[in-house]
Amino acid sequence: MSRDIETQARILDGKALAGEIRAGLARTVAAHRAAGLRAPGLAVVLVGDDPASAVYVRNKRRACLEVGISARDLDRPAATSQTALEALVDELNADPEVDGILIQMPLPAHLDAQALLDRIDPSKDVDGFHPVNAGRLLQGVRGLAPCTPLGIMALLDQAQIPIEGKRAVVIGRSNIVGKPMALMLLARNATVTICHSRTPDLAGTVREGDIVVAAVGRAELVRGDWIKPGAAVIDVGMNRDASGKLVGDVAFLEASRVAAAITPVPGGVGPMTIAMLLSNILASYERRVGLPG
């Protein structure tokens, strides 16, 4: 964690923390291999030729290889049928060397994405999107949880930002970020408000938050005067501004003059998401090979 001379807030450096987590995972995998165990395995299903998806898949694959997780590429043409993909998921579910299955979204329009995600064995659902894992998170039972909110919890904890008894405001209610984020903060005894596109007086509600998580997808929606002085601000957004620059959902310079801690974009939440994906794969692997998790 560092202090930027231009700003007052502490910068929550997700890139640095993710690097530490990945180094730790690499050491753990190396120890398992040295003990004679197989490598952890991820299967990545990419359907069609969406260029952005190809980049995401490449990055995940590279991150896996760096920590010693083997990544199997299952690239399929855009015209692949639902039945063929369901058969592929069944095959991967049954494969003892596959610990995690990722189906890269979005899928071509003729495919039923939810049906495919629901077909993944929940113990291999390293994205944490399966209804069984969502239900476990809701009930506070151990399972595989979505990577982005997991990474945010790790960032808050590493920065020793108090959560219990604090007011947390989450903007966004998607199944992959907003809702699981709210549940994780609730499980840690924050008092949580979830905001969305129909929330009246968004600014006033955000101003109540000791912790603010913005997961909206609107460039610099959250302004500095929305932030309670001393709050921790987590910016999940990844948006392009008019000049093509990557910007978050929070007006960073304004907010960082008011907040006590803030994540940058890029270099905040994004790298943590991938680190948590690797961590989920390793957790799945350890259960599968019978190691105490």
Ligand code: NAP
């Ligand atoms: P999403 O499914 O589009 O959800 C966006 C949420 O924001 C919805 O709940 C929506 O409300 C709400 N919203 C939209 N406009 C709003 C407004 N003007 N005021 C208040 N709420 C508003 O998006 P997502 O998948 O959660 O992703 C959110 C952002 O995070 C995107 O920029 C995405 O690229 C980024 N992201 C980053 C990472 C990472 O690793 N860094 C991971 C995942 C996502 P309604 O429900 O009422 O429509």
